[in-house]
Amino acid sequence: MDSANAHEADVKKHVRTYITVFVTLLALTLITVTISYLHLNVTAAITVALVIATVKGSLVASYFMHLISEKKVIYFTLILTAVFFVVLMWLPIFAHSDPIVIKHVP
Amino acid sequence: MDIPYTINARPETGVFNAKAGIWLFLASEVMLFGALFTTYILLRVGAVEWPHGELDVPLATVNTVILISSSVTMVMSWASLMMKNFKKYRMYMGLTILAGVVFLVIKGFEYGHHFAAGELPSKSTFLAIYFTLTGLHGLHVVGGMIVNGYFWGPGSKMWKTQPERFTNRIEVAGLYWHFVDLVWIFLFPVLYLL
Numbered sequence: 001m002d003s004a005n006a007h008e009a010d011v012k013k014h015v016r017t018y019i020t021v022f023v024t025l026l027a028l029t030l031i032t033v034t035i036s037y038l039h040l041n042v043t044a045a046i047t048v049a050l051v052i053a054t055v056k057g058s059l060v061a062s063y064f065m066h067l068i069s070e071k072k073v074i075y076f077t078l079i080l081t082a083v084f085f086v087v088l089m090w091l092p093i094f095a096h097s098d099p100i101v102i103k104h105v106p
Numbered sequence: 107m108d109i110p111y112t113i114n115a116r117p118e119t120g121v122f123n124a125k126a127g128i129w130l131f132l133a134s135e136v137m138l139f140g141a142l143f144t145t146y147i148l149l150r151v152g153a154v155e156w157p158h159g160e161l162d163v164p165l166a167t168v169n170t171v172i173l174i175s176s177s178v179t180m181v182m183s184w185a186s187l188m189m190k191n192f193k194k195y196r197m198y199m200g201l202t203i204l205a206g207v208v209f210l211v212i213k214g215f216e217y218g219h220h221f222a223a224g225e226l227p228s229k230s231t232f233l234a235i236y237f238t239l240t241g242l243h244g245l246h247v248v249g250g251m252i253v254n255g256y257f258w259g260p261g262s263k264m265w266k267t268q269p270e271r272f273t274n275r276i277e278v279a280g281l282y283w284h285f286v287d288l289v290w291i292f293l294f295p296v297l298y299l300l
Binding site: 007022025052077093 | 115119120121125126129130133136137140141143144147148151152163167170171174175177178180181182185188189280281284285287288291292294295296299300
């Protein structure tokens with residue numbers, strides 16, 4: 001097999017992976033919608049919905065965006081972004097746990 | 107002046123320049139949507155009550171399926187170019203653009219329904235953040251469709267002269283489109299299901 005044919009076979013293998021990921025994403029969408037109709041308690045509902053969304057997001061990023069086999073510079077950029085993103089997400093939690101209480105003086 | 111490293115990888119980064127550029131742009135987009143998601147959390151935990159079941163879940167589920175499908179057609183358009191099949195590229199890219207149109211039409215129906223019912227952003231905190239998040243996402247879909255439309259039409263001439271560079275361009279456009287899909291994957295449960 002010459003390099004051109006090997007390359008084409010490699011891409012065809014990728015295409016099969018894309019189809020598998022597509023079917024998985026559809027199944028996960030169906031699961032998350034079905035679970036939303038079960039009326040779980042708030043904590044369980046949020047946990048399940050966000051876990052499924054994270055799995056779906058990871059599949060898109062890993063396979064469609066090829067992050068599963070990317071260069072170090074891209075990983076470094078994303079790790080730095082993730083750090084700042086986590087800080088951003090924690091801000092409302094800090095704000096909520098330490099609210100400004102205005103005392104009314106009679 | 108020629109733009110450097112449009113085809114081959116830059117030795118310092120290991121990737122072609124446009125790829126490094128789009129990932130830096132996407133990093134800034136993560137922070138943009140992250141700030142709005144943070145706003146959503148802050149508004150929701152501070153609200154006395156939060157509406158549930160007011161949005162059209164079946165319609166949004168259809169839109170989720172459409173956007174996921176468009177991600178697949180987008181990556182298939184890139185794979186078609188990798189296999190030197192320009193006809194298939196045009197077909198898959200056309201389907202991606204079509205999916206974007208259908209997504210926006212459905213979103214337009216949803217918006218129209220809200221407006222007709224007097225559910226404007228000024229009515230409640232929930233509607234304000236709903237319209238902000240979905241509106242910004244919709245603008246991103248429009249932006250992606252303009253770029254994809256260019257590469258489907260006049261921009262595709264590059265395939266004849268610089269096929270590798272054109273393939274790289276489609277990869278970069280694809281990274282942006284998948285990011286738009288990724289944002290919706292989180293918007294859907296957060297706004298519609300929780």
